[in-house]
Amino acid sequence: MSKQPDINTSELRSRYPDVFDRPLKSRAAVPTILVAALALLIFGLVELDFSPARMLNGIQQLGWITMMMIPPDPGSSLPAYLQAMGETLSIAVLGTTLAALLALPVSLLAARNVIPSAWLRFPVRRSLDTIRGVDTLIWALVWINVVGLGPFAGVLAIAVSDFGAFGKLFSEAIEGADKKQVEGIRASGGSPLHEIRFGLMPQVLPVIAGQVLYFIESNTRSATIIGIVGAGGIGLQLAEQIRVLEWQKVSFLILMILVAVAAIDWISSRLRFAIIGRRAVA
Amino acid sequence: MPAAVSILPSQQLAALNDAYRKAVSRRRLRTVLSVAACVVVLFVAAIGAEVNVATFIEKIGNFFSYFDRIFTLESGVRVWNDISEWFWGWDKWLKLLGETVLISYVGTVVGALLAFCLNFLAAENTAPSRWLRFVVKRFMEFCRTVPDIVFALIFVIAFGLGPMAGVLAIAIHCVGALGKLYGEIVENIDMKPVEGIRSTGASWIDCMRFAVLPQVSAGFASYTLLRFEINVRGASVMGFVGAGGIGQELVVAVRKFYYSDVSAILLMIIVTVFVIDISTGWLRGRLFGKEARS
Numbered sequence: 213m214s215k216q217p218d219i220n221t222s223e224l225r226s227r228y229p230d231v232f233d234r235p236l237k238s239r240a241a242v243p244t245i246l247v248a249a250l251a252l253l254i255f256g257l258v259e260l261d262f263s264p265a266r267m268l269n270g271i272q273q274l275g276w277i278t279m280m281m282i283p284p285d286p287g288s289s290l291p292a293y294l295q296a297m298g299e300t301l302s303i304a305v306l307g308t309t310l311a312a313l314l315a316l317p318v319s320l321l322a323a324r325n326v327i328p329s330a331w332l333r334f335p336v337r338r339s340l341d342t343i344r345g346v347d348t349l350i351w352a353l354v355w356i357n358v359v360g361l362g363p364f365a366g367v368l369a370i371a372v373s374d375f376g377a378f379g380k381l382f383s384e385a386i387e388g389a390d391k392k393q394v395e396g397i398r399a400s401g402g403s404p405l406h407e408i409r410f411g412l413m414p415q416v417l418p419v420i421a422g423q424v425l426y427f428i429e430s431n432t433r434s435a436t437i438i439g440i441v442g443a444g445g446i447g448l449q450l451a452e453q454i455r456v457l458e459w460q461k462v463s464f465l466i467l468m469i470l471v472a473v474a475a476i477d478w479i480s481s482r483l484r485f486a487i488i489g490r491r492a493v494a
Numbered sequence: 495m496p497a498a499v500s501i502l503p504s505q506q507l508a509a510l511n512d513a514y515r516k517a518v519s520r521r522r523l524r525t526v527l528s529v530a531a532c533v534v535v536l537f538v539a540a541i542g543a544e545v546n547v548a549t550f551i552e553k554i555g556n557f558f559s560y561f562d563r564i565f566t567l568e569s570g571v572r573v574w575n576d577i578s579e580w581f582w583g584w585d586k587w588l589k590l591l592g593e594t595v596l597i598s599y600v601g602t603v604v605g606a607l608l609a610f611c612l613n614f615l616a617a618e619n620t621a622p623s624r625w626l627r628f629v630v631k632r633f634m635e636f637c638r639t640v641p642d643i644v645f646a647l648i649f650v651i652a653f654g655l656g657p658m659a660g661v662l663a664i665a666i667h668c669v670g671a672l673g674k675l676y677g678e679i680v681e682n683i684d685m686k687p688v689e690g691i692r693s694t695g696a697s698w699i700d701c702m703r704f705a706v707l708p709q710v711s712a713g714f715a716s717y718t719l720l721r722f723e724i725n726v727r728g729a730s731v732m733g734f735v736g737a738g739g740i741g742q743e744l745v746v747a748v749r750k751f752y753y754s755d756v757s758a759i760l761l762m763i764i765v766t767v768f769v770i771d772i773s774t775g776w777l778r779g780r781l782f783g784k785e786a787r788s
Contacts, residue, residue, distance in 0.1 A: 249603065253600060256596045259593075260600060261657065261658055262658060266653065266658065269653075270652045274653075277651070299542050299544075302541075302543040303539075345763070347731045350760070353745065357556070358560060363542075364544050364549070368550075433639070433641055451735075454647045454648060462648075470639055473639050
């Protein structure tokens with residue numbers, strides 16, 4: 213074995229005091245945070261009635277339920293389920309499109325390079341934030357009160373809650389657009405509306421189209437759950453079958469949702485690639 | 495100022511104009527066709543979703559009057575004239591809101607711990623074996639594709655009504671969502687430290703602890719905070735299916751037309767979500783500098 217060379221650590225210590233003698237404050241920070249997080253976790257577990265007995269019992273039940281789920285079997289209601297799935301997809305597509313159409317003009321009002329005045333932008337942005345702060349399920353409850361039970365309430369719920377999200381995303385896309393085109397239109401004597409139509413829109417439309425397609429995919433998932441409160445689609449069937457403990461049908465419905473989401477995912481990523489792919493590669 | 499514009503002979507000009515017109519008309523045709531396809535899809539979707547424009551126009555007044563009603567007390571005055579009457583149940587609601595935040599906290603931490611254990615098995619550069627990686631990835635995909643409220647519905651039956659089902663549902667969903675994000679961070683690390691540690695004869699766990707973890711911990715913490723924020727929103731509706739938190743009160747108020755309660759509870763939820771958004775944003779900014787905030 214070769215002998216270790218003598219290293220004068222005292223010299224290194226004096227040269228890099230931060231490495232060898234970190235102040236107590238920075239050394240203690242991470243363990244303190246971890247201990248506090250752990251303490252809060254234990255407090256939470258106690259507060260929320262977690263007990264090993266309940267846990268064990270529940271897992272046993274869950275195991276039994278899983279056994280009952282195999283094999284997935286729609287029984288005689290396959291046509292009804294397919295129709296419900298179609299309803300869910302319709303809700304997702306229509307809700308997202310409506311939201312995008314409504315959000316486009318509003319997002320212009322929230323973009324810094326279109327409306328320079330912070331006083332005008334601020335209320336628009338805050339109201340978009342408020343709309344986003346309310347979950348889609350809550351919007352579904354509100355719309356059920358207005359237009360009655362059924363998928364139409366679901367469409368409106370998704371449209372409103374996505375309106376908030378799109379307003380923010382679109383305005384960010386608009387703020388990220390290149391100024392040169394807009395200035396070019398202005399220099400050739402275009403009005404502010406011309407600037408938006410010919411300067412901004414060609415730049416932001418592909419980005420917006422990509423976001424809309426992505427949201428259609430994620431809304432397929434949201435649309436499956438708003439049925440739970442009565443706003444149509446496959447969620448209604450799922451909640452019903454869970455309530456009457458028809459586990460084979462439940463597992464079949466869950467499989468249907470998984471397949472539908474995967475299919476929409478595939479289609480929308482192909483379309484997204486067709487729209488913005490070339491640009492992104494170049 | 496007279497500008498010299500050279501005018502091409504009309505024969506040449508006609509050919510150029512023709513080519514231009516052809517190119518434009520081809521593009522126009524494509525736009526028209528894709529718009530038509532969109533309209534057809536939307537039309538089919540509108541039939542599928544039982545859209546009824548007449549009902550919508552007839553009932554849209556209800557939407558605005560609903561907001562009018564939820565901001566009116568039973569005595570007929572506006573809510574802000576009598577705050578104590580408006581927030582009559584504030585102590586109960588605050589307790590339930592606390593429970594909601596706690597549900598999302600415990601769910602996020604449990605989910606993050608599980609995702610932390612699993613993601614090293616799922617990332618391409620650290621996975622010890624190929625089939626294990628495949629199994630773990632499919633499992634995480636399943637966890638994040640099934641909506642958390644569906645898990646909650648099933649857990650309510652298995653574990654009984656109460657916040658426990660909500661916590662577990664959020665935790666399961668969190669494993670899928672965070673596991674994927676964590677795995678992506680791990681796949682982007684610099685592999686040189688790992689090789690360095692491995693060359694000293696360290697085991698797989700040592701490699702993860704001393705080479706991978708220091709590179710990824712900041713990113714992990716940032717994503718976990720973001721997830722916590724999302725889960726607070728999710729936990730606020732867990733009560734709809736009986737899985738604890740403020741959602742139960744809200745759904746009862748909506749269904750039984752306790753209008754002013756609806757606005758009071760909604761306002762409390764929105765304020766809580768805002769406060770948590772802002773504080774986690776601030777925390778992420780403090781911990782990881784400005785670039786991690788987006």
